[in-house]
Structures are given as C-alpha cells and as structure tokens.
Amino acid sequence: MIGAIIGDIVGSRFEFHNYRSKDFDLFGKGCFATDDSIMTLAVAKAIMEAMSGEQPSNSDTCDAFYDRLSTLTVNYMQEIGRKYPNCGYGGRFYPWVFSSDPKPYRSYGNGAAMRVSSAGFVAKSESMAKRLSEAVTAVTHNHPEGIKGAEATAIAIYMARHSSSMDEIRERINRDYYDLNFRIDDIRAAYRFNETCQQTVPQAITCFLESTSFEDAIRTAISLGGDSDTIAAITGGIAEAYYGVPDSIREKALTYLDEELLAIYHEWTNFSSESMN
Secondary structure, X not given: OHHHHHHHHHHHOOOOOOOOOOOOOOOOOOOOOOHHHHHHHHHHHHHHHHHOOOOOOOOOOOHHHHHHHHHHHHHHHHHHXXXXXXXXXXXXXXXXXXXXXXXXXXXXXXXXXXXXXXXXXXXXXXXXXXXXXXXXXXXXXXXXXXXXXXXXXXXXXXXXXOOOOHHHHHHHHHHHOOOOOOOHHHHHHHOOOOOEOOOOHHHHHHHHHOOOOHHHHHHHHHHHOOOHHHHHHHHHHHHHHHHOOOHHHHHHHHOOOOHHHHHHHHHHHHHHHHHOO
C-alpha cells in the first residue's frame, strides 16, 4: 500500500503540470498526500476492520463478509475523507463524501483503481482479490469499467506479490482486462490527461511492466504525463508488490502523512505482516 501512497505524493505536483521525463527529484516543493493516499488508507482501514472478524474462506462464499466490508468502506471513506475536504476530490466524489445518504453513482473514474491496492496485498486467492476489490469499489464506482479497473489492479498486485513474472502479469491483463500492446515511449507524446479507468489503468500497468526497479516504475509513470498522481499511485502499488520499496523512499514519503494518516499506515503494516504470513 505504501507504493500507491508514494506514487501519489511524488505525482501530486505534476498532475496539472506534467513533466514528460524521468529526470526529476522524487520529492520536491509542492508534493502532498492527495485524495489518492487518503482513500487508499481509508480502504485499508475498512479491510482491516472487516478481516478482524470472521474472514472469508478461499472459496469466497461469505457474502455477509463482503457486505460488511462495503459498509465499512463507506463509513471510513466518509469519516476520514471529511477531515480532508481540500485534498483534490473529483467533482462527483466530493458530494458523495459529504452525503447523508451515499449511493454509488456509476462512475468509471480511475479513483476505483488508485485506492484498491490493499485488497491485492491481503487477498489469499485471486478470487478473493476480485471480491475484495469489487466490495470496496462498487460503493461509488459501480460502472462495469470502474469495477474492471479496480479488479485488474488488484489482480496485478496479487500476482506480483505471489512471484508471477512480468510476462505472466502482462499476459493475464492482456487476456482478461486490457490490451497492453503498446510502449510508453510510443504513446507519451500524444497522451493527455484522462480520469477514466480505461485510459489510465492499462497505461499505469504498462509503466510497471517496463520498469527495472520500484523507483524506475514511479519515474516512468510520471514521465507519461496525464493524471500523474493517480497513474503513479496505481503503478506504485504493483511495483511495491513486485520489488518492495527502498527504505529511504518509504521514510521520506511518510513525512507527508499527518498523525492520523500515519497511525492508519502503521496499523496496516502490523496487520499486513500478520495476515500475509
């Protein structure tokens, strides 16, 4: 999950001022934790609480668990999200955060994919990764393309964490989710800001697939341009699962989280180290 947060923070100053090169300081003036980090942490909080009770089996037939997870996701995205009203919410998500009767609104925005990384990390099977991702996504992004974007991200993370090769991840995403038959160098010049899953998730996954390290994955994602913080958040979650995260980058990123967000992160590190062993 820290990989997504790092991608968000690094990309935050480039979202509306794209920098189409890999030569830049990772952290600099203007960096901050946007809604991508805050909602990533809110979803993680919901997953932790849901999994502290009766957990689903690998057969993933426990509908009550996923219903509870969806309810907790709404609760924490609103409870935590309302404390950060100026962090960059989208035009449709902002009213949802502050609504007294929050309902899904058929979104296929890339917010579905940027906040889902914790589902890929804690899942005990691919089918569980799918159900976790849908449970935390459909509370807002219940359009099929929104659910698809979140699921593809969670599956890529699950596969990377379970030692799948880049070729295997590429083949799976190509087969079941998106056409990845392009190279970042070939699309960079023409690529423009886009907030849909369809036009950011395949690009973010390809940034990971062309990388040589965690840091290189983040730099490649930023160099593409577009919705830089969200693309880098999606890329960063997968890259973390595949490479791990250098301590120096992790520690620097954590300085951008306030006390409350940092507490959720530390809770997550303790929870995930136990649940993934």
